[in-house]
Amino acid sequence: MTIFKTHLLQGSLPQSWRGIASAALLASTLLAGVNAQASTVTVVMQSGLRVMDPILTTAFLTRDHGYMIYDTLLGVDADFKIHPQMASWTVSDDNKTYTFTLREGLKWHDGAPVKAEDCVASIKRWASVDSTGQVLMPMVADIAVIDDKQFEVKLKEPTTLLLEGLSKLSSRPAFMMPKRIAQTSSATPITEYIGSGPFKFVTSEFKPGLKVVYEKNTDYVPRSEKSSWTSGGKTVKVDRVEWIGMPDQMTALNALQNGEVDFIQQVPFDLLPLVEGRDDIKVSVLDKLGAWTYFRFNHLYPPFDNKLVRQAAMAAVAQEDVLKALVGNPDYYKTCPAVMGCGNPNANNYGADWIVPAKIEKAQALLKEAKYDGTPVVLLQPTDIAMLSAQPVVIGAALRKAGFKVDMKPMDWQTVVTQQSNQKAPSEGGWNIFSTYSILATSGDPFGNTTLAASGRKSWAGWPDVPEIEALRLKYAKSVDPAERKEIAAQIQKLAIDEGVVMPLGQFSIPAAYSTKLSGVMESPVTVFWNIEKADK
Template sequence: MMQTYGRFFRHARALLCAAAVMVPMAGHSVAQAETLRAVMQSGLRVMDPVLSTAFLTRNHGYMIYDTLLGVDSDFKVQPQMASWTVSEDGKLYTFTLRDGLKWHDGEPVTAEDAVVSLKRWAEVDTTGQALMTMVEGIDAVDDKSFEIKLSQPTTLVLSGLSKLSSRPAFIMPKRIAETPSSEPITEFVGSGPFKFVEAEFQPGISVVYEKNEDYVPRDEPSSWTAGGKVVNVDRVEWVTMPDQMTAINALQNGEVDFIQEVPFDLLPLVEAADGIKAEVMDELGAWTYFRMNHLYPPFDNKLVRQAAMAAVGQEDVLKLLVGNPDFYQTCGAVMGCGNPNGDEYGAEWVVNSDIERAQSLLKEAGYDGTPVVLLQPTDIAMLAAQPIVLGDALRKAGFTVEMKTMDWQTVVTQQGNQNAPSEGGWNIFSTYSILATSGDPFGNTTLSTAGRSSWAGWPDVPEIEALRLDYARAATPEEQKEIAVKIQKLAIDEGVVGPLGQFRIPAAYSTEWTGFPKAPVTLFWNVQKTAE
């Protein structure tokens, strides 16, 4: 079977290479500008970082927007756009914007901008939704300060406003943030270190950012999303190259400077090349998983969800996805092995493939052969392997499987489709998330279980929702750990998410450049060209 998978990927790579979209480099008019060219995981099409949890949309957000608070490499919340004070009873937070904040159109950033932005974010984000159950009001005090009044103390104020991913609480101008949270924004003006160059935007092909000359970095050293965001280049261009071999050739030839994700099977080529460095930027790494649609058959049945989880073996996924065991490990913990809240309840049947158990569960559930529509992205190496292994394992267990191939940005738009699979919806998709933000039940998007208002898959598990609020109110890490263990058990038993293991992804860049931030998200401030 592994040989079959290998032949599939070699054939797919050949087809992609033949069809690769070669993106023209910057025009002669900007030839003198200091330009960093990066090949990202896919082409940018989804632009609203509030309505999408896609990593690429999040990365776009960090380019042009800023956040009130940041998180450093010690997981400590730090001031970014604003500082804060807390009342003695923990029920009143007062935030004060720092000096020098301007929107890209030259207007000053105001507290009212922040208030409206936070309210829009909180309508959609799972952390924000939980926080708002304890908020009595978010109101501007004056042009530079605003208050969040709580009905009870909670850790969600700081953790929510500083969250790294997905769906960070980016601050936008009031006129843009007033866009209903059910509709995507159509204007992309921020106060962050880069400006979006709309005139040069080619959806899915290329996106250009220019240095924001008015941006005033903080004085503190840069650390993850905290500290000084110093821009040392004039332009950053994201270019799309569907085939990674084409991207590596472009890096070797000096046509691009950075590749966000290097497929593991091509890593030896990068490591052997002169003038190129391969490096894992996110040392904590990621976990990959699959999500089932709880709204429609067959996964509206808990036993069928458990059957799918029992059928798939993590080692099969990780061998095909990564190959090199130095970069991966199996793990049954929904909140991450190595994280303080990591618990491996259920690992004995979700880590290793157990086809007999899966078949028995399907028989008990009365599965009638209802087709399972499995979404398969074809353009991202880090997401292409999982659906193949999933489909094979599910068929062995007795599922009827229909694969729907598409690019990742189409999968992103499909994720929110709540129509029945027979009407253009889906039953299963797989993706991955960073471990740095998956270690608690709010940063971990998969643990949103409020039915149709939760994240894609729409599980309805009121017990988990209640425990999440208990977690937010807990006074000590020990209490939070006890709650996290209960959430792990429910998440596995209810089939909320199917863990597929953990891995670290290497990036590659020209040694003509230094300063790429080592962080759980891909950032481009502080990068600079080495001296001649």
Template sequence: MSVAQTKTTINAVMHSPLRVLDPIITTAHITRNHGYMIYDTLLATDKDNKIRPQMVQDWKASDDGRTYTFKLRDGLKWHDGAAVTAEDCVASIKRWATQDKMGQLLTSEMTGMKVVDASTFQISMKEPSDLAVRALAKPSGVAPFMMPKRIADTPPTQAITQYIGSGPFKMVMAEFKPGVQVVYEKNTDYVPRAEPASGLAGGKKVLVDRVKWIATPDAMTSVNALANGEVDYLEQVPFDLEPIVSANKDIIIKVLDPQGYQTVMRMNFLHAPFNNKKIRQAAMYAVGQEPVLQAVVGNPKYYKTCAAVFGCEGPYASQEGADVTIKANPKKAQELLKEAGYDGTPVVILQPTDTPSVNSQPVVIGQALRAAGFKVEMQAMDWQTVVTRRAVQAPVKEGGWNIFATNNVMAEASDPLRAFGVAANGKGAWFGWPDVPEIERLRVAFSRTPDEAKRKEFAGQIQKLVIDEGVLLPMGQYYVPAAYRKSLSGALESPVPVFWNIQKK
């Protein structure tokens, strides 16, 4: 028997195969999940969404609230044995900030970022603001993972080719098969924080030797493998197969992310027909949340409809735009198309075929648009191809697109700064590239005020603009159960599936 076979290994099936390994160049959740395995973050959010120190020992603000000083905790090492330095962190923040919408806002609000000594750096702001702390604690979208400077100096338009972090696991490159499997081993040099693990914060204690992510051909294969003990953990239980999984006495089924997911529709502002505001509005009126959620989830105990862009029950929940977002209004859509002079330009919808959480939204959207009078062309492809294709700014005839649908964890969409989909700075925005300067002005105002009442007011104004301009369409909120065999214990509630704190007997 090989050494690898004698080691304690968690075999897991994730929601998607892993192919893209650079967590700074994509918002794809599977790449983010990979990031949390091998990298670490300076700050983190706990299960109550409170910001905690992670790689930093502490931070402090200057008396005028414009400068924040961050000091790294002792003993941090990269996987190659080198010490983590403030210089590494500054380089990592700079690369991350070019790609992340909250990072871009942070950069625009900074007057400078400098290394003080080997373990200390500072960020200075134009105005008093805690934006630096909020940004460095951002848990998802593009999370600010730390890398050695030589890797972080890779241009952000170019994927990194070395995967060296300081996190609790190391990637076993020799066993990586893109789209098939990825293997991680315990980082024996990692020193967890002393605090108990909570959400993405606290002590990341690895209690197994290895974690293997295995791709399966379909949902039923995954469920059967879990039932038979061939795998230990299923990140997302297919909703239609949940009764089968629940009936197995050897399996625990649980929602590990109580904040849940939001599913959204995104239109391309650059090209016809959605370079016309009225046609964007028509598309939004055409689509109703209930049909989408029924197709994606089915079981009402796992979903809810609501108008909120920033979460149904979050601190910035709003009813602005409810007449557009919740129920379909095909008659209104038809009226807007007529007013806009829609000429039958086909709407190309990207339809992933291999990822259950995003397979069905495009089908429902397509049906709704056809009913409203749109000409629709569905283009089927795997999810990783969608992830690549949606970055193309060229016209449809040159490989572009008009609509795609995706999901956000609410932890990455719970306020106007984290929610990368509401950024509206043209070609600097997320895929779809909306250009709405007033949204950007309000996001800056939100970042600068410490007054929570004012923040709620700004969030409501932003939501109104997001819906009116067609920046994105929230299509409802839902909650995804995970499943794991009773041989595992210690799975954490978190917006990201994490494998520290889990024991296997």
């Protein structure tokens, strides 16, 4: 980095190298402030953190931030079993009344005790926007505080959705916050970041998009059970975790190789050979179930307010083309038409004949039938995350080949995150298509899978309005029969494909890379930093 810095300041680098050099200089400036103690773990996450409210967005980075400083009432282990986390529960004989009891020793980061009223307020804020919570709350007769340690949820009818929702891994987990913060409208970002979780957010060191610092919460009392996914003991064994923003992936890998950072959350597939086989670096897929990638239409405005046009766009894109551009190595990907994930109990192949391969002639015929008039398609294009930058390029090329007019809008991912909720017309700064990915661990049912909510403007970004899907989701929530649930899921798959609610683009696994000085790195669908130790050498 010193050589780059000298030549950059002297203006003697070739123009083509100056972008890399600038990134290296930025990285060296940030790393200069990193605490050099062995008990500091320095991390490069998928992008720089700017959106801080984990209830306001479904973005994975904000979710990961949430797991650092907040805790959840319930947790899920690697066998998908639900366990007490902040609270235990009992249920009445008729399965309609759940009583939750907070465990001893829970404190907010400002020193105040965690109370039942905080949890009730947090549940209500989460449920007002979450795809699971929105279906759950009409099934709730009452939610009330009993005393400081207990609260009660009375259901109108039995459902498994209460425990499933409160233990939700992603994307939005039901994080608990102090009542004064949780009473913030779910449409308004919170401005105070106080939780009861294993780390504390260090406000004074926060540099949006560049640096986030978390310190060990010395008041946190871990559970005694073995840690698994989001359940069990969240034991912090380092003093600090620092997230350093490095938009240039090569700079990040160089920093890992030089010992300047300890952990890279996502390694671009084309750069894997640089770190594979090294004695001082471990490359590992920590989420063994993997992820699926997809794109979403804005159903509110032309041209995708027309179902035929949505189907045309879906028929135009080949999954294999997307996966080759995104991953390249077939050891890390496979095509899949299932909106709830191939390999999951609700997997279904409906639509495979025209949404896995490209069907350009079908797309062109559908556009003709729909009388597509050349309305531009505004396609959001994140440029700073390797796992998200390839999809829009391939999608855009395929749409043009089918006859669409496409307007690519390059921006960083955190800007895409803020744009997702923009319901203005594309001509007024809105959008028509964006692509992203979700973890398969939470996509296997119609509630954990955020893309399947279809209640119009109350739904997640894209705002599909398909009452039949909403009726089926409610039916699924009320069912306790696995065979019946599978049949309901099959009906939802068909509607989701036919109505263009979501376009699956295939499945893949994401490798992480980290220094062998780290031990205790957990395999989990979400990136967590409890239980990690760092050796001096």
